[in-house]
Structure formats: C-alpha cells, structure tokens
Amino acid sequence: MTHSIKWIFTTSHKPNKEQIDKAYKLSKEYKSKYRNRRHIRDIDKENGMFIVERDFTVKFADKNSEIFYHPSISKIRYNNYESSENDYLIKTIDATPEATVLDLTMGLGSEALFMANYVKEVTGVEASFPLYLVVKEGLNNYNFKQEWMKKASKKIKIINDNYKNILMNIEDNSYDVVYCDPMFENPQMKSSPLNSIRQLAVYDKISQEDFEHMVRIAKKRVVIKARENDSLWDKFTFDEKVGSKNSGVYFGVIKIK
Numbered sequence: 115m116t117h118s119i120k121w122i123f124t125t126s127h128k129p130n131k132e133q134i135d136k137a138y139k140l141s142k143e144y145k146s147k148y149r150n151r152r153h154i155r156d157i158d159k160e161n162g163m164f165i166v167e168r169d170f171t172v173k174f175a176d177k178n179s180e181i182f183y184h185p186s187i188s189k190i191r192y193n194n195y196e197s198s199e200n201d202y203l204i205k206t207i208d209a210t211p212e213a214t215v216l217d218l219t220m221g222l223g224s225e226a227l228f229m230a231n232y233v234k235e236v237t238g239v240e241a242s243f244p245l246y247l248v249v250k251e252g253l254n255n256y257n258f259k260q261e262w263m264k265k266a267s268k269k270i271k272i273i274n275d276n277y278k279n280i281l282m283n284i285e286d287n288s289y290d291v292v293y294c295d296p297m298f299e300n301p302q303m304k305s306s307p308l309n310s311i312r313q314l315a316v317y318d319k320i321s322q323e324d325f326e327h328m329v330r331i332a333k334k335r336v337v338i339k340a341r342e343n344d345s346l347w348d349k350f351t352f353d354e355k356v357g358s359k360n361s362g363v364y365f366g367v368i369k370i371k
C-alpha cells in the first residue's frame with residue numbers, strides 16, 4: 115500500500131540506541147519522520163505517533179486511541195478449545211495442519227494467532243496502517259510466554275491493504291479458507307476487546323463482488339462472522355450458520371468441498 119500520510123516515529127522515554135535505530139529505520143521505510151522523544155510536540159500526540167518500545171514492539175497513540183500488541187482473547191480461546199474442542203471459528207474453517215487461511219480483516223490479529231496454531235499458514239490483510247504496523251511488529255517482537263503462541267506467530271504473514279483492492283488479483287483456489295470478520299454494524303460496546311481500535315478501523319461492508327471473489331479464491335471454505343442483526347444475513351446465502359445465542363455472534367459458512 116502506498117503511504118501518503120507522514121507519520122511520526124519515536125521511542126518510549128529514555129530509549130536505548132537500538133530503539134532509536136529502529137524508530138529511525140521505520141521512519142525511512144514508511145517515508146515518514148523520526149522525532150526524538152524529548153522533542154515530541156502536542157500536535158504529534160494529537161495526530162498520532164508510533165512509539166518503539168524497549169522490547170521493540172511498536173505502540174500507536176493519538177488523541178483518541180492507544181494501541182499496543184497483545185495476544186488478547188486468543189489465550190482464552192485456546193484454553194477453551196484445548197479443554198472442550200469447542201470453538202465456532204476452528205470448527206467452521208475445518209482447520210487441518212495443511213490448511214492455508216486468508217484472513218481478510220486481521221484487526222489486532224487475535225483470531226489470526228489462534229487459527230495459526232491449527233493450520234499451516236495464515237495470511238492476514240489489514241487496511242488500517244496503524245493496526246497493521248502495531249500487529250506486524252508485535253508478532254515479530256512480543257515476548258510470547260506460551261510455546262504455541264511463539265510457533266503460531268511465525269506462521270502469520272501480513273499485508274497492509276484494503277481487501278477490495280486485492281481480491282480480484284488473487285487466483286482461483288489460492289487458499290483453503292477465506293475468513294472475513296468485518297466491523298459489526300451493531301457492535302456490542304460493553305468491554306469488547308475491539309473498543310481500542312474503533313477509531314482507527316475501516317468499516318467497509320462486503321459487496322456482492324467481494325463475496326464472489328471470496329468464493330472463487332477459496333478451495334474449501336468461506337467463513338464470515340457477523341452479529342445476528344447485521345444485514346449480511348439478508349444479502350448472502352450460506353450453507354451453514356452457527357454461533358451462540360448468548361453472544362449474538364454467528365459464523366456464516368460456504369462449503370466449497
């Protein structure tokens with residue numbers, strides 16, 4: 115993706131030389147600006163800045179949000195699944211160790227990390243540059259305590275683009291599974307792990323054309339997540355719809371083979 119915005123890259127307070135080097139390198143890579151932490155201005159805090167932390171993960175902060183990488187709910191999902199073998203996502207994607215997954219809406223990457231533990235590879239697509247960079251640097255540098263997370267994080271590739279720009283260029287049957295989890299039309303604001311990303315996220319809706327591309331490029335499954343009252347269910351027909359009445363979150367499944 116081309117980067118028309120000039121971002122500010124800096125470090126946490128009292129940085130070491132490696133942090134400064136990394137912030138400077140990132141600023142060059144993304145054709146943006148490096149600024150010494152002591153010279154950060156109020157306007158930088160307002161517009162947004164990327165902060166290279168001591169562990170080399172990258173935090174994004176602006177006037178509305180502060181986003182840092184964390185494996186988040188993937189840990190709970192993993193523990194639940196390991197004890198009960200019950201998880202709608204893992205079931206609906208029909209996860210196998212050979213499978214490849216295209217996650218079109220990677221967000222904070224929690225589901226990408228969770229899926230990666232059960233498949234060969236996950237390719238994540240994220241349109242928001244701050245989210246993309248925080249997750250990319252998080253997956254590469256976060257000090258994962260659990261062995262499964264260390265391994266899973268290495269199986270994820272990330273692309274910063276809008277899936278609407280790239281779907282048409284992907285060949286037929288390129289991935290076993292195409293997964294899409296757009297921002298809900300009627301979100302559950304209460305304590306959602308997604309509250310932190312609401313200001314930065316992209317709110318695209320799946321068009322008929324997007325849907326047809328998803329079916330074309332998937333070998334086995336297309337899985338789309340939405341809340342019960344989202345318009346997705348009126349727009350498209352699925353082979354299966356599973357989910358929990360309690361949470362109101364459902365997974366629509368197209369079975370290709």
Ligand SMILES: C[S@@+](CC[C@H](N)C(=O)[O-])C[C@H]1O[C@@H](n2cnc3c(N)ncnc32)[C@H](O)[C@@H]1O
Nearest residue numbers: 219221222223224225240241276277315316318
């Ligand atoms: C509900 S969140 C996904 C959460 C994710 N499953 C997780 O585990 O963290 C939706 C994400 O998709 C991104 N998104 C929405 N429309 C997109 C598009 N057309 N292309 C790429 N990313 C998109 C949003 O910016 C947001 O980060």
